Amino acid sequence: MSNVTFILKDQRKIVATADGRTLLQIALDGGVPIEHACGGNGFCTTCLCKVKEGAEHLSPKNDREEMMGLEGEDRLGCQAQVRGDVTVEVVEM
Numbered sequence: 787m788s789n790v791t792f793i794l795k796d797q798r799k800i801v802a803t804a805d806g807r808t809l810l811q812i813a814l815d816g817g818v819p820i821e822h823a824c825g826g827n828g829f830c831t832t833c834l835c836k837v838k839e840g841a842e843h844l845s846p847k848n849d850r851e852e853m854m855g856l857e858g859e860d861r862l863g864c865q866a867q868v869r870g871d872v873t874v875e876v877v878e879m
């Protein structure tokens with residue numbers, strides 16, 4: 787099990803999860819409001835998250851994220867899989 791901390795504006799919400807789920811799936815499981823206009827298929831960037839801690843506990847950026855030109859701490863919530871404790875900021879579009 788891992789804990790994902792989501793930061794939204796001035797609020798934090800911690801959601802416990804089994805490893806291998808995506809940030810988007812975990813957020814939705816935990817009732818965290820996060821956009822996902824393309825249905826989690828990696829085409830829209832509305833699920834964008836900025837990783838604050840634990841980037842090493844996420845799957846490497848995949849082709850979809852590379853095609854979107856994401857840099858540094860930016861990840862697509864629907865593509866990044868969790869394998870350990872992570873803290874992310876949900877980017878509002």
Ligand code: FES
Binds near residue numbers: 864
């Ligand atoms: S939900 Fe569209 S890119 Fe993640």
